[in-house]
Amino acid sequence: MTSIYIIAGEVSGDTHGAGLIKELLVLDPEVKITGLGGPRMKEIAGHGIEDWVETAGVVGLWEVLKMYSYFKQKFTATVTSILTQQPAAVILVDYPGFNLRVAKDLRTKGYTGKIIYYISPQVWAWKKGRVKTMAKVLDLMICIFPFEKDFYEKSGLPTEFSGHPMVDRVVALRRNWERERALVGWFPGSRLNEVKRLFPIMLQAALAIRMMHPQVRFAVSAANETLAGHLRQMADDAGMPEAKTWIETGTVYDLMQRAQVGAVASGTATLEAACFGLPYALVYQVNLLTYIAAKTVVRIKNIGIVNVLAKRDIVKELVQGRLNSDTLAAEMVDLLTNDVRRRDLQEDLAEVVATLGHGGAYRRAAQAVIGALTA
Template identity: 50%
Template sequence: MAVSLYVIAGEVSGDTHGAGMLRALKDIHPELEIHGAGGPEMREVAGPGLRDWVEDAAVMGLWEVLKRYGWFKERFAEMLAEIKALKPKILVLIDYPGFNLRFATAVREALPETRIIYYISPQVWAWNKGRLPKMAKVLDEMLCLFPFEKPIFEGAGLRTTFVGHPLVDELEEERSDESREENLVALLPGSREREVARLFPMMLEAAKRLAHKRPETKFECCGASPKLTLRMRELVEQAKMDFAVTVRDGGAHELMQRATCGVVASGTATLEAAYFGLPYCLVYKVAWPTYMVAKAVVKLDYIGLVNILAGGKVVEEFIQSEADPLHVEQALLKFLTDESHREETREKLLATAGKLGGPGAHYRAAAAIARWVRQ
């Protein structure tokens, strides 16, 4: 009799990591029936039982989520009804804590026999340690990506396995031997429409200022989807920067290995850039209500994953009002003109990326889930 699994991912990075994990899990259990919600990569592995909702679900920030509360409430109800009908043996939740932690609570009440595993642990150590005891009651196991997370979750009584970061496997496959192009700057505004709307015009203005001072400087950026690529090209035209800025459809990892330096939106891309040794500055800008709430609850010195993992400042962080053309232009100009600064940053980034663990994260995560399949 086939075993059924329900899985939910709500962002592009979660879709990528989820696809790798599901692929490894199907190698172990080919008969596994997979249902749930994710993105195109997960659907390719899982088949028609998994809906592709990532492009609509990947919104960031409290204010942005509240504006679409009705839509999320409908999706929540649909998925809960579906999982109640399927009664899967296992529920795997991938990152996306705002939705997934609530869903885990609802499923625990409705289906007490379903085992609930969380892959890519939510960063409650940053914003709400008070939720740890509740998570320990609802979840059966946490699969975490960073070594410092394991004792935090175990301390709350939650079974936890450190599997390492799946980026190590995914990025190693895309490593190339291309040399870096002198005077090429990467503009990486994120994979969400809202991020692009908030950050890309500012990046283009910084690029315009830099191109005026250094005409030899060229800029490249990559749309995370055809829709975003089209929008970014429209913004480049509006900024009259066609002569210096090239927008490609995808290919961010290749660009990270070719560019001399870059500016990167806070998120998974900052770890990716670190892995490839791309010197960069980090930018972060959300709606002010979202930022004020976050500032009140997050008790960290840095918001960038690289700086948190390193335990100190490796890259500059420009947050909210500081995420402006002047700060970004100055940071990029220093990378372009100061080779020692550029190389020192590159070395620190590579050393920090080394803390992400060795290859095999997808298979270690799949093996942990497979233990529950066999029980």
């Protein structure tokens, strides 16, 4: 029986890990899956998966430092577990701060099984020199963006482009709806710490927009009811109790198709918005210490993956000091009132999305894993 240990440390990684596990089980129903992940991976793989993503999915240097002892203990336990089990392969899903250290430590301690990385860490944006280390400890990189294949293979790391899983998800979730004119969608993120930074700015921007265009409406989709409760409290704290009526739960993909324009927190959701053709602005704001630390290692101009893929500015990026209620309101008003710009943006987004493959991403990733195991 083939055994595989898989590690995902964020909600998005749990989604991708679950999709990959499902296809692996189709190709080899006898494969044994263990590891760290979230509820979706656990649902498919069973009790061999420890659900830790709610704790592990913190964002920001300061937030990680506050949990240093937890991550140190979990790192040691994970490496020990892998060395004890000796699975045929270890699959690392994104989450580079933890996963790359695990890969390196496993090799240092003599693990000889396959180490496969799925969902490339964005080393092309930071610490490109780390690719040489990755080439020494990894057996295969499975990437979801087309330009990454050449990037990794230049360093001698075998790489497969599986296509982006979002293509399949968008096809399943697409509705034939017309966008609701004058509806602004707020997407402040799925993590509480980023929501606390972004949603108050969105609330103040909404007031400014209403002063200029009273007919404009707003909606915000919370990832879950707990987060929705925090959003309602923030609306009360801002003296805007009426904003509580904007809050929806679990409708993010529908709202991306209903809204005429939107503001989307940096991350996976920006690509999802592009796939659904939402004209949007990217918004990003973190702890100052985290931002300064990031600026010392980031080697690219843009943080939005859509702009990176396009190799030019398509989506407006309102980042850190450039993000406030006035700049956000101005960008939303321009997108709402400038029909030509809005249409051009949607065409640009469609061109970028077309480079991501044509479906079947998880199946190709699973086939790449099986191929590596049998090579």
